[in-house]
Amino acid sequence: MRRSRLTRQLMATTLPLALIVGSGIGIATADPMLARNMSTYGMPGGIDTPTAEAMAEGTLAATVSLSDYALRSNVLFQLTPRLTTAFRYSRIEGINDARNSGSIYDRSFDFRYQLVDEDGWRPAIAIGLQDFLGTGVYSGEYIVATRNITPTIRASAGLGWGTLAGKPRIIDAGDEGGTANVEDWFRGGAAPFASVSWQVSDRLNLQAEYSNDIYRAQYRLNSGALVTQQQGDTEPGRVNLGLTYQMGRSYQLGLYTIGSETIGAQFTVALNPRDAVYPSGLEPAPAPVRPRPARAADPEGWSGQWSQDPTAQPAIQTALSNALAGEGQILQSMALAPTRAEVRIRNTRYVHQAEAVGRTARLMTRALPPSVETFVITLVERGIPVSSVTLRRSDVERLENTEVGQIAQASVLSDAVPYPGDLVRTPGAYQRFTWNLGPYLATSLFDPSDPFRYEVGAEARASYEIVPGLVLSGAIRQRAFGSIDKEAPGGLSPDEYEAQDSDIAGNGVPRVRSDSRMYSGTTSPTIPDLTLAWFARPTDQVYSRVTVGLLERAYGGVSAEALWKPVNSPLAFGAEVNRVRKRDFDGGLGFRDYEVTTGHVSAYYEFGQGYTAQVDVGRYLAGDVGATLSVTREFANGWRVGAYATETDLSAEEFGEGSFDKGLTISIPLAWATGQPSTQRVGGTLRSLSRDGGSRVRTDGLYDRVRDSHATQIYQGWGRFWR
Template sequence: MRRSRLTRHLMATALPAALLLGSGTGTAVADPLIARNMSTYGLPGGIDTPTAETLPDGTLGATVSWSDYARRGNIFFQALPGLTAVLRYGRVDGINDYRNEGYISDRSLDLRYQVLEEDGWRPAVAVGLQDFLGTGVYSGEYVVATKTITPRIRVSAGLGWGVLAGNPRTIDVGDEGGTPNVDQWFSGSPKPFASVSWQATDKLNLIAEYSNDEYVANYSNGNSFQQGEEPGSSLNLAANYRIGRNYEAGLYTIGGETIGATFTIALNPREAAYPSGLEKAPAPVRPRPSPAADPEGWSGSWSQDPTAQPAIQKALGDALADEGQTLESMGLSATRAEVRIRNTRFINQAEAVGRTARLMTRALPPSVETFAITSTANGMPTSTVVLRRSDVERLENTEAGQIAAASQLVDAPRSAPGLVTTPGVTPRFRWSIKPYVDLGIFSAEDGLTHEVGAEARASYEITPGLIVTGAIRQRAFGDIGQRGPGIPGERGEYYTPEEYEADASLETTPEGVPRVRSDTRMYTGNTSPVIPELTLAWYEKPTDTVYTRVTTGLLERAYGGVSAEALWKPANSQLAIGAEVNHVRKRDFDQLFDFRDYEVTMGHVSAYYEFTEGFTGQLSVGKYLAGDVGATVALQREFANGWRIGAYATKTDLSAEEFGEGSFDKGITLSIPLGWATGEASRDRVSTDLRSLSRDGGAQLNVNGRLYDRVREAQTVDLYEGWGRFWR
């Protein structure tokens, strides 16, 4: 979109003048160093240039930018107070590939770290890597400083390499991408860039920047492409308008000749739509009467009455059911009560424990001083919180840290003497019918794809720990159709489903790798009902610190068989060790009860470690679905309200050529509690796995009910991260 010469002149002169006029007065409208707007690359910045600003810790969001030079979709995450990460999918115009359509689709990843915070006269300083894992269209590095001049004006200046210096890296036409281009980092001659940001009003932000990007791509075969027209100058201008707390829209110019637009949505896990939630308030703690007012209750003689425990257990079970808890069993003596509860409502186990403790003060005779609240998952006791009743009464109106200090977390024994199972706990049948949405994103060939339908899901718990689970899906509409894998040497061309099914040799790549995931589109597009899962699972706890699972049946949409797992996880340990072995066979593409010829035995040994600030690291070593051997490294951060955001990477003994585009498997995981958005207490989640490609190397089996996430919710770091909700 072209601008007239008069318009370009006015924009180039009016904004700097406005910056000068507005520099003398104004009040602060944002915290220092917290970004006021996002760049077209999805990072705190100017327009095309970066700044040293950050986002509030934990912020997750997306930016879409459009101009004649590029169309970019960015997902950003403030992983640490100083570390910002961006996953980008861009359409770059002016460049041809095998499709000869005048543009390419490119995936890239950025990292930026703020090494110095602003302090007095010292500016904030950040170092960044741009497009360091992709093919290199946007590849560049930088060091940038940002200083607050007045409460409304910030100035940034830095040195850039690669595209930020107007010296784009040569792109290897044979590169599969996915490998860090370390040898190119901070190489070549750097050039300066700069930007000025003026917060004109509480909602309007104006930007002027000096950029060296010439929007040129050079390839190793000698081809060079101009991405759109060459910018008329190095001056870019922008205006951004904030809409509420979470949205921002903007217009910008590149070189004063082309108009572009941006839109940003940013969510902070700590800023829920309903911060206090919409669940009903818990019952208050009931202080015990004095011994003189209830001498029989304090004496403990009631415990000799055989009708006492059944009556108390029923009353407490009914009260817990109103709070979304299931009282699975109970042991009661004159001075101690143990309850085993299944939390079916609250995303934080601490809230379930706290509400249980309140209700125990109301249901139990006054002689009972010790409360032992045991959490269970899939019939397995996972941990026990031991409290003194007098502490619960004394600390009800204090901050949660005090009751945490007064409590004790211990391993829950497999069984305990005197426990009485609550009648009617099992067998238990549950079912639901819900819509489903499958999205395909970051695909170079397909762009954004979708499928919408309905899913009926049911589970039947025969006895504690023995569970039958099944689901049926019916597609309604969408553009994710059935398709064979790509034809080797003919990028953008695919085998038809009929061709793929008719020739068994196609189920192995030319490099000899079994197609365990690269034919995943063969499992889509079914207009008839499909069965994505139908399993029988048995959960057991052979010792106080060891958990086991055996699952058999149709484990996922592409594989059926047997999966067995064992996990060592003491309640107070930040470390856990697990082992899993699976023998599976490939399902037929109609996702019913038939199987194909491919089968494999695979599995892993895994170590998990819970760091501070909600971070959990995982290292898994073993054999994958395609028979390749290697390791997966994963890092996940969980916030107190249940948000989970993580990243993983897998490298096996397959070479980059055998793996194909991307070189190795990697992706981002995201899980958001439904209650964060609705305010209603719920354990339901919206989860997704963002990966650009479905390749065969490093492919894992997708089995529901893996032990670690089931067990850790009521243990150590995860329990105490949410302890602030104990009194809610």
């Protein structure tokens, strides 16, 4: 029975996500065979052919390979011990498009799943999809087996289809790409390939392989004619040779031949979250727990009579506030009774909230009178109390030098009481003004006419917390230099495009993101954002946000959000609505005519082992309606890597090249690289294309702010409680 196009597309988009979830949750597996080097396609392999190897779980790698046939830039992420994913951006020589430049730029995605690992005489076996979401220039599937012949020699053999069989798929010139070619998978005839690698030394590896790739592309034109285009100047031979040299822990340099026709070079950098430069960090050791004196030594302190002195709490609060400031914690308020103390802190230093809680508990043992037995440490974000950790002081004293599991069992994590009446604000905690001045770097990736563009300048950013939860913030930028220039879509000049009365494209779709380059290249100062935001906690489990102003570079208006998230629940629900107007291209305070209301309802679920899934359903900036599915993996040290896909009611033709929005997200804590404690992160989103369909307003969402202080994240980082 022939399946509908919708059914085939749903199968193609849900199969990889099913592999992600199914391969990483609730299944105990041995470590798979680890790769020695990367192929030119950015996956563990030989030179052009795949192997059944994998990288260490969590590895984030990038490779750049260059030959007469192509320039390939690849980003790999080892999502689970067995599932390897890659995004590729290539300049392919010898193939012409409308630009008639003698080359094309192509984007593609790969998945590989290792079915079994090497065990005795049984080899490791993997199955893979190459270029299954792209135009199909590199489209192919494979089944491959890899086995160690000796401790230094490893051999692989497999069957390939499509490009890997020397039978490139026919590409429809009118196809927008971006959809899975399910009907072609494992069809069209297979051919064998093989490779062998020899680990000569700890640094040097040699490879040889038999490949069927003929480096050709076949296009079916709109007229129906079939055109074959040769990549490079000649058709290569079948035998490829290569070597790689390991430089340090993270870098590889490679040289290889494609047949006997050309020599290529490759550079690889591979980072693993478990292999930090400073595994233990460089932060100073915390103050030790101070045991209470015996009752006979301080009878007044143990009796609680000190609480009758009106000067006691101000003095204690000032001393504790100063001590916490040295640990990067802001004591916003405090409630103090003879046997119980609650402190509300904002963590500005540690990527794991558990480390902030542990250091706060230590300092409380040093600052509070002996009668105070119950510690309540409430974490605050943007003026909102997010969660409370309750500890007995005697447990803190008793368990300081034990493993962290014991103090975890002795603690209670609960929803914070929003605004109790006995809290006393710390003097100077509000009307708090912060600012910084420094350089900024903006980049633009994967544009067909110029794959990498940049802009460098200076940025001044400031924030003023007027009262708890009410924050005025903004920034101003001045460009210094760069290659990102103002550029208009549709072949118009920037002046012609700006003079238009409408931001609607010829196909009727509003240009909500495809004219993003119009916001670049401005030589006068610009305002990236300027907002007044009100964060609140209406109930114990509901959070809210209202933001007004210049929300982002391209849009200003009003944004409102509500989030239901119990502290110990893996499930959360949210809703957001935005009324926005498009900003003028000069980055000032003016607006254009385009105005739209967008909104989404969202569901979040934390599966455990670092996996979080998010589904957003609603209306996007171009007025299209649809849904976004995101899956994110977070490691114990704070690395976050994810993927997302958005489908709306825009057709592939209306959306344009790529057919639907999709991409990868990467976020790495700065502390992982520097060893110095910091809450700052580096990273961003890698999109195959920036189009109008599936676009959203960029707002300061509640979920990511709240979840770091809730159960899953707190206990994932609990190993740093005693740091």
